[in-house]
Amino acid sequence: MTLFQIIDFIGTVSFAASGALAGVRKQLDLYGICFLAIVTAIGGGTTRDVMLGHVPPFAFTEISYFLLSIATAIVVFTFQTQMTRTYTKLVWMDAVGLGLFNVTGLTIALSSGVGYFGSIVFGVITCTVGGMMRDVIIGETPFVLKQEIYATACIISGVVFCLMHYLGVNMQINMMASAVLLFAIRMVTYKFRVHMPSV
Template identity: 45%
Template sequence: MLPKFIYLFDLVGTAAFAASGAVAGVRKKMDLYGITFLGVVTAVGGGTLRDIVVGRIPPFIFRDYNYLIISILISLMTFYFHRLIERRFKFLLIMDALGLGIFTVIGTSIGMEYNIGMIGSVFLGVMTGTFGGMIRDVLQQEVPLVLQREIYASACIVGGFFYILAHKMGLSETFSVTLAVIVVFSIRLISIFKNWNLPKPKV
């Protein structure tokens, strides 16, 4: 069981992901439905696929409507006030990094709960954190950003292992979760700040 305070941060992360999806839709000149859909799928797509993969049916979006409602509202807001939102670029990045940490921990913890092993659980964390953004990029006809540059999925991988290790060492759930979220959040933000990237192949 994840501690309750996670829930609030999870909704904040959902909102940040929805904004990133809706902003992408605005840039591609989609219409009101397209922008809303892109916001929603970016925010809840990763978690929905995760639930399908482990058999958590129906997926979380149908068990707690707050995720869908927040995604829709934020997407509609982005539709009307996208300039205001795009100007808060740094704030969005910080919220997105927070969401990435939360999504990773939730996914990893669900993997442990469903006994799919350590590698599988970390993979489920990566899925929760990154698959929504991948769908967003595919739908707007771009090679997914997460496959090309910046430190994004790799932050999830490190954070996922931290969570599992802390968990296995018998540390409290609150401590394990907080630690792992901070790890993902810090790696992501420091890598943006320092302009870190993963290596590219030598051609």
């Protein structure tokens, strides 16, 4: 198992867990909890793939994301009472995955010919649309639109990625650096309760 796969695994589990926990909180049944876990984990990447014409979307041919999301949902459903205190752990795991998902979205979009600006947007779509679907489906205002530095961290990391790409930095190094940067921004701003300006 490569480092890349381990990070992908951690990120997918944390996204799926946040979906499953939302389903538990909303008192959905087991199907609903699995559905929310899957949508949260693969909703962003699927939206990106469909908008770029990569069909069927990755998660429908590489089914390990589905299986991992369902397994996560069942664990959350079974041990729900013990799960409520894991929120901070989830934020950390989520931030680890976030860095990878963002550079994955950036790389796929760049190779699909949408340019730097569009690629940054597709990085954000990959990272945030799954969670927005989760929140809209359970009737809540999407978390990402109102607090913490989440999408903005993706944008900053995306800008740095594109800059390094433009300067010809080695792709592997660029992806690694941009992912670590995103992780750092997310955790530091989370720790110090930094928010975007609001009304």
